[in-house]
Amino acid sequence: MSTPIIGLVGFGRWGRLIFRDLRALGAEVHVAVPSEASRAAAVAAGAVSVAATAGELPDADGYVVAPVTVRHAEAVRALLPRGRPMFVEKPLTADPVSAAELVATAGERIFVMDKWRYHPGIVELARLARTGAFGPIRSVTSHRLGWGNPHRDVDAVWILLPHDLSIAVEILGTLPEPRYAAAPDAAGSGLLAVLRDADGPLVTCEVSAAHPVNRRTVVVVGEHGSGQLADSWDDRILLAGTVDGVEITPDNRERAVGAELPLEAELRAFLEHLAGGPPPRSSAADALSVVRAIATLRTMAGLSGATC
Structure with a gap:
């Protein structure tokens, strides 16, 4: 399998752990995070590139969305035009209206990180x-x-x-x-x-x-x-x-x-899906029901x- 290219939104307490495991699994990771200090930390940790917003990330095989919960929907919407699979940290959103909107728009490409x-x-x-x-x-x-x-x-x-x-x-x-x-x-x-x-x-x-x-x-x-x-x-x-x-x-x-x-384990499942494997366990429909x-x-x- 060729090196997977991943865009990661978020580099906070949990985002840094996701970054660590993506790198350990052999992925090339590009990071979007608004904080200048966090962008510097991502570069120091080995990010190939950094950006301030999800929309500024380069094209990738897939995207992992892990900013604060209230920013999930915003980040997913910014990445929708890319047409790539997205692995979103749970919960998908913190309100059923925006969750239903995302599922109706691109539910076949959205999966949730229910570890x-x-x-x-x-x-x-x-x-x-x-x-x-x-x-x-x-x-x-x-x-x-x-x-x-x-x-x-x-x-x-x-x-x-x-x-x-x-x-x-x-x-x-x-x-x-x-x-x-x-x-x-x-x-x-x-x-x-x-x-x-x-x-x-x-x-x-x-x-x-x-x-x-x-x-x-x-x-x-x-x-x-x-x-x-x-x-x-x-x-x-x-x-x-x-x-x-x-x-x-x-x-x-x-x-x-x-x-x-x-x-x-869940990040490995997502990378395998990007390479043609089965989808991760939590579908967008599962996430919406939660x-x-x-x-x-x-x-x-x-x-x-x-x-x-």
């Missing part, structure tokens, strides 16, 4: 759920708790909840209907969300930026077996009950899944605005 859909533990839980190894799925429960929100443009709900809703999509194949939501305050520091279709599994997500201890867990419960990813850094999942016809005992309750970092669900859940919880 948890590439976590080895989530991939294995999803495989077990979809193959019936747990029996009919009864529930998916997740916790994403910690202290602080480093994002200044949107509140913690818009930053944290997309992860857990995308995990539900990966495990169940679709996102159930929002049923209930409650927030501890009006500032969007956290949310308890419940989603369920009429005859489907119960999905419960709790997110918080006001918790004293970091906690990242996902539990899938089926009719006769269950599985858990106990921490984001775990290289194994925990099983109980009967899984794929095998009774789980203390000797086989742990299943190794590997330790590949999700960010690198944005719409968050907007609905926020309304249910009495959270009015998206920005901080």
Whole structure:
């Protein structure tokens, strides 16, 4: 495969990690970021060229869009005339109107960076759920708790909840209907969300930026077996009950899944797509369903605005 040429919009805290992994995967990276200091940092890190705006980036095989959330739609619109695939950091946007506009305009070329859909533990839980190894799925429960929100443009709900809703999509194949939501305050520091279709599994997500201890867990419960990813850094999942016809005992309750970092895995998937491979896991339609669900859940919880 020839060297992929990528235009990267954003070189902040997360954008620098994306840049690092793109370079490690062999890509030639051009960076657009408004800050002169950030442009200098990008050059020092090995960017082939830098620009102030997405529209000034050179032609590339594909683009990764990772500025602050409120700038996602603006950057995508600027790149639409290029006709190239775009990998947009989650959430696609922080409002369903602009998300729907982008999907209607170029949904076949837009994908979203839902890195948890590439976590080895989530991939294995999803495989077990979809193959019936747990029996009919009864529930998916997740916790994403910690202290602080480093994002200044949107509140913690818009930053944290997309992860857990995308995990539900990966495990169940679709996102159930929002049923209930409650927030501890009006500032969007956290949310308890419940989603369920009429005859489907119960999905419960709790997110918080006001918790004293970091906690990242996902539990899938089926009719006769269950599985858990106990921490984001775990290289194994925990099983109980009967899984794929095998009774789980203390000797086989742990299943190794590997330790590949999700960010690198999803960027590799995007580069492979640019070379003719399958599309990344999160389509524009998936992304729109997540944005719409968050907007609905926020309304249910009495959270009015998206920005901080």
